[in-house]
């Protein structure tokens with residue numbers, strides 16, 4: 001009891017009503033030095049959608065993490081500001097406040113404040129192509145920002161640290177907990193097909209919930225349905241390019257960090273919330289439909305028969321013991337798909353709190369009179385289309 005009180009005391013209190021934290025969600029992990037204030041979240045929203053935060057003016061966080069696509073981009077693999085192809089598929093930022101692990105490859109151990117420096121400043125691949133100096137130059141040139149920084153941090157002078165804190169705050173405010181499945185968790189029945197799909201998903205036959213368990217469907221569970229760890233990472237038998245369990249060289253999995261053969265093809269289990277919106281699927285976007293994903297699991301691994309990386313994932317020696325294959329009738333597949341659909345929180349897509357505050361990408365201050373009222377972002381004139 002005492003340790004519980006101490007644990008609570010070390011967390012800043014968060015106004016659950018203000019941020020719309022659903023009743024059945026626990027408190028999110030908000031770092032003590034970056035409380036979620038309306039002014040920080042608002043500044044973060046501007047920065048998240050600002051095309052001026054990429055060297056060529058063609059990328060923002062929000063263009064790769066688009067609201068309508070469940071905060072992903074619809075690409076097989078993300079494409080950076082210089083057309084570098086990212087080795088992996090874009091992950092959603094919805095409910096990131098509850099994520100203990102960020103990224104496809106487990107063990108990165110990053111906070112949201114640290115993670116966003118990768119797309120912003122990273123060079124392998126180049127995603128937004130910024131440097132700290134260019135970032136500050138762009139922000140300083142936009143009269144919009146000093147008052148926003150002043151309100152958020154009591155200091156009108158923009159810094160990279162404050163920008164990162166604000167963006168992370170905005171990300172923490174993106175909460176999705178109003179899907180039909182959430183209603184079910186609170187006592188409202190699911191449509192019949194989704195209910196049958198739910199039973200399959202949590203059943204012994206498919207084993208889905210052994211890896212996709214817990215509130216966010218991203219935690220491993222034991223045979224009694226109890227969550228055993230906050231996050232898991234597995235080889236799900238998507239590839240077997242050398243017959244010995246290798247995944248393609250562009251995205252080999254956790255083995256790239258550890259060098260251990262058994263970490264080949266091991267990626268973090270993503271949350272399945274809003275999964276119907278976040279395609280294409282898989283760490284490299286190589287799964288074109290949810291039906292294909294189900295077929296791969298039912299087969300006990302994917303058969304890649306053509307293209308650059310042929311091989312039978314079902315015989316991958318490093319795949320998880322929970323990927324054994326099962327019989328799946330056409331009707332059962334439809335039910336499972338109905339359940340996956342029931343994980344979508346439609347209210348997120350139209351929520352004004354998550355929309356871009358700026359003019360559309362190709363209008364800005366050169367817009368037609370009706371559109372000229374909108375707020376220009378930080379792109380310098382020479383980068384406007």
Ligand code: HEC
Pocket residue numbers: 048059060061062064065078079080081086088089090091092093096099101102103104105112115116117119120127128167171
């Ligand atoms: C060029 C497209 C692109 C841009 C721009 C981009 N991201 Fe991402 N984002 C990705 C990809 C790809 C991943 C998956 C990275 C990985 O782990 O392999 C990702 C992952 C993430 C994650 C981890 C989500 C999770 O569940 O683990 C967060 C958080 C995130 N991005 C936030 C941001 C923020 C904030 C910005 C702006 C500063 C940003 N991203 C800009 C493509 C992009």
Ligand code: HEC
Pocket residue numbers: 201206207208209210211212233234235236238265267268269270271272275278280281282283284290293294297298320321322323336
């Ligand atoms: C052994 C653990 C495990 C089991 C069992 C499992 N999954 Fe997964 N799931 C994962 C991992 C890990 C990934 C990411 C794999 C990758 O891309 O390499 C994933 C990815 C997915 C994706 C794609 C998500 C995205 O955003 O790209 C879907 C959909 C999915 N699983 C649904 C299911 C369903 C339905 C079942 C049951 C038939 C199931 N999973 C069983 C671990 C598992």
